[in-house]
Amino acid sequence: MTFPVPRMSPSEAEAWTGLIRVCMLLPAELDSQLQRDSSMTHFEFAVLTFVRWAPESRASMTAIAEATNSTLSRLSHVCTRLQKRGLVEKSASASDARVTEVTLTSAGRRELVRATPGHIETVRRLVIDVLSDDDLAALARITRILGERLDPSCRGDGEIPGQ
Amino acid sequence: MTFPVPRMSPSEAEAWTGLIRVCMLLPAELDSQLQRDSSMTHFEFAVLTFVRWAPESRASMTAIAEATNSTLSRLSHVCTRLQKRGLVEKSASASDARVTEVTLTSAGRRELVRATPGHIETVRRLVIDVLSDDDLAALARITRILGERLDPSCRGDGEIPGQ
DNA sequence: CCCTGAAAGTTGTTGCGTCAACTAATTGCC
DNA sequence: GGCAATTAGTTGACGCAACAACTTTCAGGG
Numbered sequence: 001m002t003f004p005v006p007r008m009s010p011s012e013a014e015a016w017t018g019l020i021r022v023c024m025l026l027p028a029e030l031d032s033q034l035q036r037d038s039s040m041t042h043f044e045f046a047v048l049t050f051v052r053w054a055p056e057s058r059a060s061m062t063a064i065a066e067a068t069n070s071t072l073s074r075l076s077h078v079c080t081r082l083q084k085r086g087l088v089e090k091s092a093s094a095s096d097a098r099v100t101e102v103t104l105t106s107a108g109r110r111e112l113v114r115a116t117p118g119h120i121e122t123v124r125r126l127v128i129d130v131l132s133d134d135d136l137a138a139l140a141r142i143t144r145i146l147g148e149r150l151d152p153s154c155r156g157d158g159e160i161p162g163q
Numbered sequence: 164m165t166f167p168v169p170r171m172s173p174s175e176a177e178a179w180t181g182l183i184r185v186c187m188l189l190p191a192e193l194d195s196q197l198q199r200d201s202s203m204t205h206f207e208f209a210v211l212t213f214v215r216w217a218p219e220s221r222a223s224m225t226a227i228a229e230a231t232n233s234t235l236s237r238l239s240h241v242c243t244r245l246q247k248r249g250l251v252e253k254s255a256s257a258s259d260a261r262v263t264e265v266t267l268t269s270a271g272r273r274e275l276v277r278a279t280p281g282h283i284e285t286v287r288r289l290v291i292d293v294l295s296d297d298d299l300a301a302l303a304r305i306t307r308i309l310g311e312r313l314d315p316s317c318r319g320d321g322e323i324p325g326q
Numbered sequence: 327c328c329c330t331g332a333a334a335g336t337t338g339t340t341g342c343g344t345c346a347a348c349t350a351a352t353t354g355c356c
Numbered sequence: 357g358g359c360a361a362t363t364a365g366t367t368g369a370c371g372c373a374a375c376a377a378c379t380t381t382c383a384g385g386g
Contacts, residue, residue: 018306025313138301143181150188
């Protein structure tokens with residue numbers, strides 16, 4: 001059961017409580033699987049994956065932060081921990097001494113390669129494989145709309161027109 | 164931009180990254196609004212709301228934990244804090260001395276009533292009002308499927324049949 | 327040049343969530 | 357009726373995230 005929501009029609013409440021339930025449970029499940037099988041959080045996995053596929057397998061803190069919807073503060077703490085664990089290297093950029101460039105160590109790449117299949121399998125088991133192609137397409141469309149409304153970087157477009 | 168996902172078709176990756184993005188951003192936005200306007204987290208709001216609409220405005224820890232998809236431990240910490248802030252009362256049940264029954268104080272009810280309109284308005288602004296009726300119905304259906312796969316209380320049905 | 331302001335990160339504190347260990351009460355059963 | 361097993365909940369320690377304050381570096385204007 002989910003909690004009741006006042007001032008909302010039944011169909012609206014159903015969509016809302018369903019969404020919020022997924023938002024609570026899915027990240028927890030992803031963290032749980034990655035923590036159990038690979039000793040890393042989903043956020044750490046996302047950081048490592050982004051760096052791996054970046055040009056030259058190298059990315060600035062700001063680029064990673066934007067890609068992962070996180071703050072520089074959070075990312076800085078996480079990269080410090082990843083560095084202490086020997087999974088990434090931090091180095092000052094040659095062209096701009098302010099920017100910190102992050103690269104994977106060989107151990108970091110190895111751990112990531114080892115963690116990826118289990119994560120993908122989990123994503124398929126929990127989401128992809130339980131939905132039809134139509135549902136998948138609808139989910140992509142709906143989450144794109146919601147994401148654009150939510151993303152802080154898209155907030156420069158002034159007040160919401162209409163209501 | 165979201166991070167790349169290996170071993171997944173473009174349409175699958177779009178649905179997946181879209182969903183995970185919403186799962187990261189939406190709870191943060193809800194917490195932010197409630198914290199700013201009413202000095203409470205979304206989870207605290209959910210707890211107070213569930214108690215308010217429970218029979219006799221009274222609920223056991225276990226009932227609240229199930230309704231909010233949380234653990235007893237987390238809930239216990241939160242209710243202790245809510246009690247210290249004077250928003251709820253805890254009392255032992257008359258019929259079973261193990262169960263703790265939670266009720267709202269008058270201050271708790273007042274704060275909840277004050278917080279609700281802003282929260283509902285936020286939910287409408289971020290989700291309900293940006294989707295068509297068809298999208299809303301699709302979202303309800305999709306999240307119901309995902310929620311059933313995710314909910315720990317539905318895990319007793321053995322392994323996933325087929326693949 | 328120099329100086330103001332902005333950009334890029336870092337660091338410390340504080341608060342919440344998780345995990346494991348624990349207490350207390352109740353049910354089942356022999 | 358007494359004892360094991362289960363249920364309900366609490367507590368303490370540890371880890372991660374948010375927020376604010378700070379440092380350092382770069383760009384632009386006088």
